[in-house]
Amino acid sequence: MKPRVGWIGTGVMGRSMAGNLLHAGYPVTLFTRTREKAVPLLDVGGEWKDSPAEVAAASDIVFLTVGYPADVREVVFGPNGVLAGFAGGRQRTESPVLVDMTTSSPALAAEIYDEARSRGICSLDAPVSGGDVGAKNGTLSIMAGGDESVFRRIVPLFDVLGSKAVYQGKAGMGQHTKMVNQILIAGNMAGMCEALLYARRAGLDMDRVMNSVAAGAAGSWSLSNLAPRILRGDFAPGFFVEHFIKDMKIALDEAERMNLRLPTLDLVHRLYERLAALGGGRLGTQALIRALDGLTEDDPI
Amino acid sequence: MKPRVGWIGTGVMGRSMAGNLLHAGYPVTLFTRTREKAVPLLDVGGEWKDSPAEVAAASDIVFLTVGYPADVREVVFGPNGVLAGFAGGRQRTESPVLVDMTTSSPALAAEIYDEARSRGICSLDAPVSGGDVGAKNGTLSIMAGGDESVFRRIVPLFDVLGSKAVYQGKAGMGQHTKMVNQILIAGNMAGMCEALLYARRAGLDMDRVMNSVAAGAAGSWSLSNLAPRILRGDFAPGFFVEHFIKDMKIALDEAERMNLRLPTLDLVHRLYERLAALGGGRLGTQALIRALDGLTEDDPI
Numbered sequence: 001m002k003p004r005v006g007w008i009g010t011g012v013m014g015r016s017m018a019g020n021l022l023h024a025g026y027p028v029t030l031f032t033r034t035r036e037k038a039v040p041l042l043d044v045g046g047e048w049k050d051s052p053a054e055v056a057a058a059s060d061i062v063f064l065t066v067g068y069p070a071d072v073r074e075v076v077f078g079p080n081g082v083l084a085g086f087a088g089g090r091q092r093t094e095s096p097v098l099v100d101m102t103t104s105s106p107a108l109a110a111e112i113y114d115e116a117r118s119r120g121i122c123s124l125d126a127p128v129s130g131g132d133v134g135a136k137n138g139t140l141s142i143m144a145g146g147d148e149s150v151f152r153r154i155v156p157l158f159d160v161l162g163s164k165a166v167y168q169g170k171a172g173m174g175q176h177t178k179m180v181n182q183i184l185i186a187g188n189m190a191g192m193c194e195a196l197l198y199a200r201r202a203g204l205d206m207d208r209v210m211n212s213v214a215a216g217a218a219g220s221w222s223l224s225n226l227a228p229r230i231l232r233g234d235f236a237p238g239f240f241v242e243h244f245i246k247d248m249k250i251a252l253d254e255a256e257r258m259n260l261r262l263p264t265l266d267l268v269h270r271l272y273e274r275l276a277a278l279g280g281g282r283l284g285t286q287a288l289i290r291a292l293d294g295l296t297e298d299d300p301i
Numbered sequence: 302m303k304p305r306v307g308w309i310g311t312g313v314m315g316r317s318m319a320g321n322l323l324h325a326g327y328p329v330t331l332f333t334r335t336r337e338k339a340v341p342l343l344d345v346g347g348e349w350k351d352s353p354a355e356v357a358a359a360s361d362i363v364f365l366t367v368g369y370p371a372d373v374r375e376v377v378f379g380p381n382g383v384l385a386g387f388a389g390g391r392q393r394t395e396s397p398v399l400v401d402m403t404t405s406s407p408a409l410a411a412e413i414y415d416e417a418r419s420r421g422i423c424s425l426d427a428p429v430s431g432g433d434v435g436a437k438n439g440t441l442s443i444m445a446g447g448d449e450s451v452f453r454r455i456v457p458l459f460d461v462l463g464s465k466a467v468y469q470g471k472a473g474m475g476q477h478t479k480m481v482n483q484i485l486i487a488g489n490m491a492g493m494c495e496a497l498l499y500a501r502r503a504g505l506d507m508d509r510v511m512n513s514v515a516a517g518a519a520g521s522w523s524l525s526n527l528a529p530r531i532l533r534g535d536f537a538p539g540f541f542v543e544h545f546i547k548d549m550k551i552a553l554d555e556a557e558r559m560n561l562r563l564p565t566l567d568l569v570h571r572l573y574e575r576l577a578a579l580g581g582g583r584l585g586t587q588a589l590i591r592a593l594d595g596l597t598e599d600d601p602i
Contacts (some may be wrong), residue, residue, distance in 0.1 A: 106503070129517045143513045166513045168505060176503040177513050183496035184519035190565040191488015195481045198552065201559045202407070202477040204469060212444045212467045212478050216430045218485035220521035251499065258502045261596045264491040267568050295562045 002026050004090075005157070006059030008052050008075055008082070009102070010038045013128070014065035016135035017101070017161050022046055024160045031055045052078070056085025060092055061154065064100045068246055072104050076112055086121050097150060098123040101142075103243070105250050106172035106179070107257075113146060113171030122150045125171060127178035128162060131238045139163040143181070145174035179251040185285075186248060186268040188222040193289040196230055206231050226286040235280075235287040242281040245272050270301050303327050305391075306458070307360030309353050309376055309383070310403070311339045314429070315366035317436035318402070318462050323347055325461045332356045353379070357386025361393055362455065365401045369547055373405050377413055387422050398451060399424040402443075404544070406551050407473035407480070408558075414447060414472030423451045426472060428479035429463065432539045440464040444482070446475035480552040486586075487549060487569040489523040494590040497531055507532050527587040536581075536588040543582040546573050571602050 002025060007018040010032040022028050022045050029047045030038045031054070042048055049055045052075045056062050062082050066075055076082050076098065086096045098116055100109065100123070109125035116123040124146035134140040140162035144151050151167045158165035168177045195218075199209050214223055229235070248269040255262050268288075275283075275291035283290075295301070303326060308319040311333040323329050323346050330348045331339045332355070343349055350356045353376045357363050363383050367376055377383050377399065387397045399417055401410065401424070410426035417424040425447035435441040441463035445452050452468045459466035469478045496519075500510050515524055530536070549570040556563050569589075576584075576592035584591075596602070 129514070129519065131518060134517075141513055141517045164513070164516075166509050168509050168513065173503070173505060176500070176505055177510050179503075180496045180500045180505065180510055181514045181517070181519040183499055184492045184514060184521070184524060187488045187490070187492015187495065187565075188519070188521055189488070191485045191492075194488065194563045194565050195484040197561060198484055198556060198559075198563065199477070199481045201561050202474070202480075202555070204474060204477055204481065208467050208469050209478050209481055212442050212465070212469065213430065213482045213485060215465075216435075216442045216482070217432060217522050217526075218430065218482040218489070220485070220489055220523075221518050222521075223485060225518075254503070255499060258499075260498060260502050261593075261598065261600075262495045262499065263568060263572065263593075263596070263602060264488075264495050264565065267564060271564065292562075292564075295564070297562065299562075301564060 003060035004029070004058060006055035006062035008032065008055055008062065008064050009066040010041060011065065011067070012132050013135045015041065016132070017063070017065065018046065019044065020138050020160050021157065026157070029055050029058050051080040052082050053080045053085030056082040056096070057089035059089070059096065060094070061097045061099060061157065064098070064102055066102050067243070069104045069108050069250070072100060072102050072108060077115070083116060083119060083121060087119060095120055095122045097154060099126050099154060100124070101126050101128055103127040103178050103247050104175060106175040106254055109145060109172040109175045122147065123171070124150055124154060125174040126158070127174055129178070129181050130162070133238070134162070142166070143168050143174045143177035145169055145176070146171050176254070179247070179254060182244070182247045183251055183262065183265050185222065186265050188220045189285060189288055190264070190268045190271065192220070192222050192227055193292050196227060196289060197292055229284070230286050230289055235283045237282065237284040239285050240281070241272055241275055241283050241285055241287060244285050245269065245276060248272065267301070274301055304361035305330070305359060307356035307363035309333065309356055309363065309365050310367040311342060312366065312368070313433050314436045316342065317433070318364070318366065319347065320345065321439050321461050322458065327458070330356050330359045352381040353383050354381040354386030357383040357397070358390035360390070360397065361395070362398045362400060362458065365399070365403055367403050368544070370405045370409050370551070373401060373403050373409060378416070384417060384420060384422060388420060396421055396423045398455060400427050400455060401425070402427050402429055404428040404479050404548050405476060407476040407555055410446060410473040410476045423448065424472070425451055425455060426475040427459070428475055430479065430482050431463070434539070435463070443467070444469050444475045444478035446470055446477070447472050477555070480548070480555060483545070483548040484552055484563065484566050486523065487566050489521045490586055490589055491565070491569045491572065493521070493523050493528055494593050497528060497590060498593055530585070531587050531590055536584045536591070538583065538585040540586050541582070542573060542576055542584050542586055542588060545586050546570065546577060549573065568602070575602055
């Protein structure tokens with residue numbers, strides 16, 4: 001019999017992911033801050049609950065896709081949170097599992113693991129990459145931390161949500177892997193936006209330039225997938241600037257904790273903060289080019 | 302009948318490229334600063350000349366792959382240079398052509414074009430990407446600037462040297478395209494090295510991390526091709542740090558001339574200068590991780 005699934009947070013990512021589990025035949029209860037965002041899922045068989053605790057009480061496995069570490073903390077530890085709900089919930093033959101798929105802090109993931117464990121609850125940190133398209137098509141890359149035996153229990157569900165789920169190690173290692181992913185993207189995005197600005201200013205024909213550079217040593221996923229959006233003036237979000245800023249800040253905080261200086265990440269973070277200050281927080285990450293365009297020596301970054 | 306080819310500069314790139322033309326049946330005369338570097342080419346049919354001028358006098362088309370813009374300037378404009386040699390050389394049915402494949406300054410490319418033209422000589426700037434492996438296998442990406450009719454004359458030879466030759470526009474546009482390529486690489490390399498440092502410090506298993514991130518939105522040629530070298534401690538040059546520093550400096554100078562501020566490129570340039578100051582100038586560009594490792598808040602960059 002399929003385990004009962006709970007899903008908390010039905011934004012761009014969570015909506016598609018929970019939908020894929022429903023489509024695969026899992027019973028899913030739902031809570032999200034703004035109820036109308038869950039309606040499309042209720043229409044296809046999801047069951048509404050009025051709090052994270054009520055979701056957990058009815059579930060064997062609860063997934064989170066919320067926004068910020070502070071949201072994770074509240075949803076997990078709060079009086080109406082998941083841990084409280086699991087404790088007062090249904091009889092189960094196995095320990096319940098909390099799977100946090102929010103991109104969040106590795107230290108918080110370890111804290112959740114310890115606290116959950118002390119209450120007989122299992123937990124995994126399992127952030128993803130692949131964006132809205134990957135969530136919709138079930139082709140996400142899932143990076144998991146926690147106990148390997150627990151990871152194995154969840155693999156059948158990960159296989160519905162993504163095309164690749166890799167066990168990365170103890171609690172927090174999923175989040176650390178996602179930070180690696182975001183540090184890579186930060187460098188690629190900054191290089192891409194500065195290169196496109198240079199090309200435009202030099203008067204180059206962008207189609208010819210892409211033909212020369214995209215398939216070679218300068219190539220990247222960002223260049224192949226986001227440069228075309230920039231070139232046609234499309235700054236709609238695949239991934240929100242404000243969420244990327246959050247991710248980079250987590251990575252910078254972790255790096256500082258590890259006594260590691262990451263000057264490029266630090267610079268790119270400041271450039272994105274400039275973009276947010278210019279009103280670009282809800283644009284897609286490719287809008288970085290707007291923060292760079294017209295930058296002068298006098299602009300503090 | 303095949304045109305007579307001259308080749309000036311037989312370093313890592315030029316040696317393989319001139320060799321491919323010889324192999325394809327072109328008669329090739331050669332000059333390079335250190336004669337013994339040309340010996341393998343003389344052994345397979347290349348003919349030695351004692352100066353760039355003598356090479357040009359015997360040739361219809363002369364290729365340059367030298368080191369720095371100052372070298373290009375001397376080899377082209379000097380008293381024993383290519384322009385002087387073309388002027389006093391063999392009778393030809395078509396104008397001779399100078400093809401500078403060195404990564405060099407767009408402004409210098411335009412200057413060469415104007416001066417050559419005033420003497421009835423054609424010129425192209427045609428830098429490449431694809432590195433030592435691309436040069437050897439004839440799979441370079443060639444980015445050309447100058448007159449399109451001249452570009453078309455040279456295409457049969459470009460087809461021997463590379464797998465893709467794209468006409469980018471007037472004189473200097475080949476070099477500008479190469480700058481775009483190098484700005485992209487600068488961002489990718491910095492992101493990659495900072496991400497690998499973070500991963501190592503966090504205690505992640507690098508094979509698992511690569512499995513999670515390399516094929517997705519964080520992917521790049523640098524990550525797929527150079528991260529494995531870093532992970533096995535291989536800092537041998539595919540592309541020299543000191544040459545990359547030269548390229549970034551050209552791009553920064555051009556950007557300044559165009560009133561364009563490129564903060565990421567500027568930072569990565571300074572990081573590579575730090576690496577050179579640490580003695581890494583003749584290592585491969587992947588050695589950037591060494592300049593970042595152990596960087597403290599007190600290090601000026």
